[in-house]
Amino acid sequence: MAINKSFVKGFKSELVVHSPGRINFIGEHTDYNNGFVMPTAIDKKIIFSLQKNDSNHLCKVYSSTYDKILTINLNRLKPSTEEWENYIVGVLSEISKISDRVKGFDCIIDSQLPIGAGISSSAALECGLAYGLNELFNLNLSKIELVELSQRAEHNYVGTKCGIMDQFASVMSEDKKVILLDCKSKHYRLIDANFEPYKVLLLNTNVSHNLASSEYNTRREECERVIEIISKTYNKVKSLRDVTKSMLDEFRDDLTDVLYQRAYYIIEENNRVLRASELLEKGDLESFGELMYQSHRGLQHKYEVSCPELDFLVDFSEDYERVIGCRMMGGGFGGCTINLVHADSVSDYILNVKKAYKKQFEIDLTSFITVPSPGTLIQS
Ligand code: GLA
16 A cells, blocks of 8 residues: 555544445346345445645545545536546535535545456445545535435546445445345345355456446446337336336337347346345345346346456356356446355365466456445444
8 A cells, every 4th residue: 555654644534434345246237227236335445534624625635546645626626537536526526516514624545445346446435535524524414415425426527327326335234234225216125144154255357348437328328218218108117117028028129129138137137136135035045146147147148248257257157066146246347246155165266266267368366255244434
């Protein structure tokens, strides 16, 4: 970790915020279609140290990951050419639309989250800052307001029209639970994350194809296009959440094959999430894992957001009896797979999959075991 000594010298932290990354067991690309997701926070996080300074409008934010200091004038917030800076300025901009209480502050950001790995370092960055400023300046914003303003920061400053899942999971998760979230009503249910004797293993492809953000917005537009067509006949249909398979089939000839497949995937994935939640509650982990595989195949063939590296890892895992579930996770085009692997076989499996991946792509695979963990919190 880099440390800018002059910045750190004299820094008297008033507040330390832990803001975690997230995993998602099932329910991918369903959030912006008003569907269901099953994420939770993980034990890797971004740590924010914050202090007020004497200024009314000058802020300094030091990122140890980039070893860079960002100086911000609260009276002149504007987008930056650096992506990480836009998350920060985006949050400040969204807060300024609802409160004038934020004044000058200094902040040190120290991240344990790999970037582009599909574990949402971006939501952790947005939500951690929003959470910290809420506390430091007594903004009195609720957790859900912090979640929503963080999402708007990403839409308006970064330009990714993301759904609500990542910010929701980063803030609202609870220890040893997964969240079954209905992204339409924002109602949610916490389910015991009882995966024993399996471990949750993340395998990072260490690739991040640059299609990710443009294709993400394209997928969103494709889904909206389907709704435009269907809602001409069914005016109550507002999102793919309201579309059934038989309804979709009525419009088979009005839709291109690509649009049909996109919508079909979303309908199936929403059903899978609901079934998966019942299976997890019943403790039927093998059937739960099978749904993870089905989710991946849908993302690969119907929604087309996977990539050769992710598909390789899923194919490889299918030959291992002790890996009961595996799928790509997050937006796609790189990042991690999430795997359920029997505790007794984790080390062996990691060794074998790393060797095979290296041979195939000449890239090192990184692995870590994670556990469902609490959402954003203030260090006491
Ligand atoms: C990204 C977005 C989320 C969600 C996932 C795909 O992580 O930020 O809102 O759409 O992709 O499920």
